[in-house]
Amino acid sequence: AQSVTQPDIHITVSEGASLELRCNYSYGATPYLFWYVQSPGQGLQLLLKYFSGDTLVQGIKGFEAEFKRSQSSFNLRKPSVHWSDAAEYFCAVGAANFGNEKLTFGTGTRLTIIP
Amino acid sequence: DGGITQSPKYLFRKEGQNVTLSCEQNLNHDAMYWYRQDPGQGLRLIYYSQIVNDFQKGDIAEGYSVSREKKESFPLTVTSAQKNPTAFYLCATTRGPRYEQYFGPGTRLTVT
Numbered sequence: 001a002q003s004v005t006q007p008d009i010h011i012t013v014s015e016g017a018s019l020e021l022r023c024n025y026s027y028g029a030t031p032y033l034f035w036y037v038q039s040p041g042q043g044l045q046l047l048l049k050y051f052s053g054d055t056l057v058q059g060i061k062g063f064e065a066e067f068k069r070s071q072s073s074f075n076l077r078k079p080s081v082h083w084s085d086a087a088e089y090f091c092a093v094g095a096a097n098f099g100n101e102k103l104t105f106g107t108g109t110r111l112t113i114i115p
Numbered sequence: 116d117g118g119i120t121q122s123p124k125y126l127f128r129k130e131g132q133n134v135t136l137s138c139e140q141n142l143n144h145d146a147m148y149w150y151r152q153d154p155g156q157g158l159r160l161i162y163y164s165q166i167v168n169d170f171q172k173g174d175i176a177e178g179y180s181v182s183r184e185k186k187e188s189f190p191l192t193v194t195s196a197q198k199n200p201t202a203f204y205l206c207a208t209t210r211g212p213r214y215e216q217y218f219g220p221g222t223r224l225t226v227t
Binding site: 009032034036041042043044045046049051090102103105106107 | 205215
């Protein structure tokens, strides 16, 4: 069974500083990997996704993530955060085989931005 | 305007009552999902449906029921058997297994 670990429950960074949110996954084959963002009381918005190919993927709002198979990681990065980036971030892993369309989500990392 | 609609945004019920949450989509997606979100626990899958008139239990299906009579609609009923129904409920859709899921705005259910 697939699983996702987001080891940081809460991260605080200063506006303009760089950001890295960690995600480790467990899956026997090639995974599909996603990062979503959620503002309070809202649904989830897709930031970026990895299916295959280039291991460094670019997303919306200036975010990027790097797939590292050897480390089973898919960390999310942003070079300079803005106050509007304050939200909760979820990493998710999906199975790459037809007939199994379920995603497994991590427990999320809450990001606080300080001036 | 394509998207996923969940109604109502907030729902209040008395303990012992069944309640149905609505999820409608006009994205023409085949697969639909219901998740429950509690603080610190991420999203947990309740039920999913890959095609009309068919659905499967997720990880926490006890106390919930669903139907999928139309491609556009996937209502979730929270029954009185659900021991702790107060939560934020999210509906999602996808074109298929190699595509991302799109989420609705959610319904916050409070049972007292």
